[in-house]
Amino acid sequence: MRADKVAPHVSTYNILLKIEAEQHSIDRLAKVFDEMSRRKVEPNEVTYCIMASAHAVARLYTVCETYVEAIEKSKTGNNWSTLDILLILYGYLGKEKELEGTWSIVHDLPRIRSKSYVLAIEAFGRLGRVDRAEELWSEMKSTKPLKSTEQFNSIISVYCRHSLIDKASEVFKDIEMNDCKPNSITYRHLSLGCLKSGLVEEALKTLEVGMDQVTSGRVRRSTPWLETTLLMVEIFADMGDLENVKKLFLELKDARYTRYTFVYNAFIRAHVKAKYMIQIF
Template sequence: MRDGFPVRGADVFHTINRLRKLNFNKRALEVMEWVIRERPYRPRELDYSYLVEFTSKLHGIPHGENLFTRVPVEFQNELLYNNLVIACLDKGVIRRSFEYMKRMRELGYPISHLVFNRLIILHSSPGRRKMIPSLLNQMKADKVTPHVSTYNILMKIEANEHNLENLMRFFDRMKRVQVEPNEISYCILATAHAVARLYAATEMYVEAVEKSMTGNNWSTLDVLVILYGYLGSQKELERIWDIIKGLPFVRSKSYMLAIEAFGRIGELNRAEEIWSEMESLKGLKSVEQFNSMMTVYCKHGVLDKASRLYKNMKTKGYKPNAITYRHLTLGCLKSGKAEQALKTLELGMRFPVNKRVGNSTPWLETTLSIAELFAEKGDVENVERLFEEFHKAKYCRMILGGANPDAETYSLLKITEQFQT
C-alpha cells in the first residue's frame, strides 16, 4: 500500500484468514475497522461479517449484536447471521445462538454446517453427548448437508473415547451419503486402528492418507510420523521426517514426535540425533521435550540415561510431572528394579492428571506396558489398580479388540467393502 498499490478484497481476505489462524484477533479487528473507515474499496457482506466476528471475540456478544444492528440492511443476510451465531457459540452462549437460528429459519436463511460443527463440539463431553443425535436430526430438518468436517468431528469424538465400532459407523454413514473423506478423515481412521493394534488395517489407511494429501500439511505429516512409528517402517519414517525438515518452520512438537517414533522402532541412536538437533535449534524449554526422550529410554530399559536426563531436567528448573514418573516406572521395571518402580509409581500418583492426559494414547500405552510387566511378576493388586485407569478411559475395549484374533481380519474385510463402494 505504501508503494501505491491498491488494497483489494482478496488481500484483506487472505490477511484476515492468516491473522485468525495465529489468533491475532485484536490485529484482525484493527484491519477491518480500517477497511470500513478508509474504504479502500466498497465494503461487502464478508467485510461486515469479519467486523462482527472480531468485535464479538474481543468485546463480547452485546457489542457484536449492537454492531450487527448498525450494519447496512442489505448486508444483514445469511453470512452475517451465521457469523453472529458462531460468535455466540464460541463464547458458549448456546441459548442466544438458538434464538438467532430460529430467526434465520423465519427469514428463510440457510444455516451453515459450521454452526452445527460448533454445536457438536460443545456437546462432545460425556454429560452432553446424548444431545448429538438430536443435533444431527435438526441438521437434517434444516436441510443442512453434512460436510466432511462434520463427520471428522464425529469420528474424532469416538476415537477419543477409543470406540472403534462407533467411529466406523460414522465413516460408513459418510460413505453412504457420498461425502468424500479427506486426509483428516483417513488420519483419524489410521490412528484409531494403530492404537487398537490393527496394523494391517492401519497400513491401508496410511496409504489413503498419502493419496489424499493436499500439499505438505504439517499436521498431516506429524500424524504420518506417528503412524510409521507404529508400523515400524524406518524408510518411510525417514522420508516423512526429511519432508518436515524441508518446511520453512519446524515446530518443537514435530521433533518430539519424531524422537518418540524412532524410539518406538528401536532406533535409539537416531532418536538421540534428533534430540540433539532439537536442543541446538529449538532449545529445551519444556518438560514435554524431556519426556519425549525419557519415554524412548524407558521403553528400552536404558535407565541410566533416563536417570541422567531426569537430573538434567531438574537442574534446568523443569519440574517432572505425572507423565515423567510413569515413564520412569516403566524404565525401572524393564531394568529389573521392581521395588524402585513401585516407589516411582506412587510418587507419580501424587500428581494430578487431567482427563486429556489420562485418556491420551501415550499415557495409556505406557500404563499398559507397566500392567503387563506387573502381571508377569504376579502382582495382581497393582494390575487391578492400573486397570481402573483403563476403565475410566474406556481403553479396555481397545485392548480386548486388538487382542481378538478375528479383529484384524474383520477390519480388513470392512476396509475392502469401503474402498469398493
C-alpha cells in the same frame, strides 16, 4: 441438521469420528465412516488421519496401513499436522524407510516445530532405533530452547521403553536445570523403565510419586499415558502381581481403553499367573 435440511459436510463427520476415536470405539467409528459413504460425503486427509490413528492405537495395523495409503494419496502439499501424524503412524507400523522420508520432508520445512521433534524421537524409539532418537534429541537441543517437560519426556520415554534407566535418569536431572518440572507422565515413564530394568521397589516408589501429581483427564486419556500404563500392567501380570495390575487396570478402564481385547488379555494373564504362583508356593 437433517430437520433443518443442512447438507452434511466432511468437517462435521471428522468431529464425530474424533469423538468415537477418543472413546476407543472402533465399531462406532466404522459406522460413522460408513454413513459418510452412504451420504456421499468425500473423506479428506483429516478423515484418513483420524481413521489411521484410531486403528493404530487399537493395534489393527493392516487396516491402519490402508488408511495411511489414503493419507498419502489425499494430502495436499506439506501440511505439518498431517506430516506429524505420519511420523506417529510410521512408528506404529515399523516402517523405518517411510519414517525417515517423512522426517526429511519435515526437516526441509521453513520452520521445524518442537512438537515434530518430539513425535519423531518417540517414533524412532518405537522402532527400536534408540541411536536415531538420540541424534534427533541432540539436534533439538542445539536448535530449539528446551522449554517444555514434553520435550524431555520424549527421550525419557525412549530410554525407559528400552530399559535404559541410567540414561533416562540423567535426562531427568536436566529437567529442573532448564526451569521445567517433571510431571505425572515423566514419573510414569520412569516407573516403567525401573520395572523393565528389574528395579521393582524403585518402580513402585516412582509410581506413587507420579500418582501424587495433579494429572488432568486429558493426560489420563492420552495415548502415551495409556500405552505406558499397559506396558506396566503386562510386566506386573508376568510377575503375578495382581494387586498392582488391578490398580492400573482401573485407570485403563476409566479411559475406556479396556474396549480393546489386548488390554483384557493382560488382565486375564495376571490372574492366571497369580493363581499359578499361589499353587507353587
